[in-house]
Amino acid sequence: MRCQPRYKKQVYIWLKNKQFCLLCDEGADGTTPICMACETDLPWLGDHCQCCALPLPVAGLTCGQCLSQPPAFERVIAPWTYSFPIDSLITRFKHNAKWPFGHLLGELLTQALQHRFEDDLPQPDLLLPVPLATRRLRQRGFNQAAMLARWLSTALHIPCDERSLLRTQDTGAQQTLNAEARKKNLRNAFALTPEASFKGRHLALVDDVLTTGATAQALARLLTDAGAARVDIYCLARTPKPGEST
Template sequence: MRCQPNSQHQVYNWLKSKQTCLLCDEAADAALAICTGCEAELPWLGGHCQVCALPLSSHGLVCGACLKKPPSFNKVEVPWRYAFPIDSLITRFKHQAKWPLGRLLGELLSQHLQHAFDEGLSRPDLLLPVPLANKRQRQRGFNQAALLSEWLSPLLQVPLQTHWLQRVIDTPAQQQLDAATRKRNLRKAFALAPDSQVTGLHVALVDDVLTTGATAESLARLLKKAGATRVDVYCLARTPKPGD
């Protein structure tokens, strides 16, 4: 198995017998390319909002924003806070095409999700990657959300549709914008493909990082308007409130 799908050239042999930790370069203790020590020191989420996964001081709470105005998505499942070294790993995967790092994060995310399913989280009928604008995908060479979905689908045994969600308007990059500007950016930015059939389905959006939730909100609203019964969000990391 290789990290780069549909390629004739091997980039990384994920099933080699002896793995090396991709974080510290020491021998890994298990099948994944991360040692026990580095895995334990990752910024695991801890207390968080039960709806949007915003980091909170205690478990089992719902944040003020979700109480005041419940979002269109039902639940965010995420293993980590967006902090070192997860932020660096995601950046290197996303902007430097370090696919082995993305594959490792996808494997760990699948373990987190499988545990959540075992604990009672409803398993979705379908995975839908958050779409990337065509221009940005040509510049980057790939859509990181689509790759994560392709790795998650067989591990979770959940079908995947990579083209049902489309980004029809190329909005400015969201990273440095506040929540209100992000929402304005995303008005009418997404559409469903003509052959998509989400009526009656529980679907899960897949992305790398959830910041303000504006993208997830826009897509969840679109999907529910089209007949989806439930929309969850699976991502690698959740950013805290500014200043936290």
């Protein structure tokens, strides 16, 4: 139709079988819009802490922090390290509303979780996205963690609860704070709705990036204090320790 805008490049449609790679524009090998070469080159998380997924030089170890101060959560599942191009894709999804990049990462996270479920990872009863402060939600217009949780819920057939976790304080951005400052920043930042019931349940918190783990720890402690039997963390990427590269 002549009234339609003229756009010479291929428009990607998630329902079409033929996809083009969102990273290089080459034809994708399957229904996920990423080619094999680009997928292989992603910064996949290698050897890491069995608990918090911190990158480590040797497999099968638990980091010193988790040994000395065991976290309230059981395990972190993250496919990648927070480095190029994953950091750029997450930033464009999170801060520029480039949802196709988020959907792509959500699909790949789904595949990673499916493999882990088939291996040794217990499947949770419920997915809980990390809540966003009201002011930031108004500014951004969406909660990236909630979008990821919805996509995972649909693909993995696990219920998603976006109402029971509340962010009661706007703690501001965490990116510029060190680990201790992040902990202080998050004191009393979260709460549960009065009708929330998690006793004896296996829960999985969903977020985009795990840095110091302060947010994950605060929420996992809140949930275990409410009777949750186990809390896992599902996220897209894990950062190394400050000053370390992967």
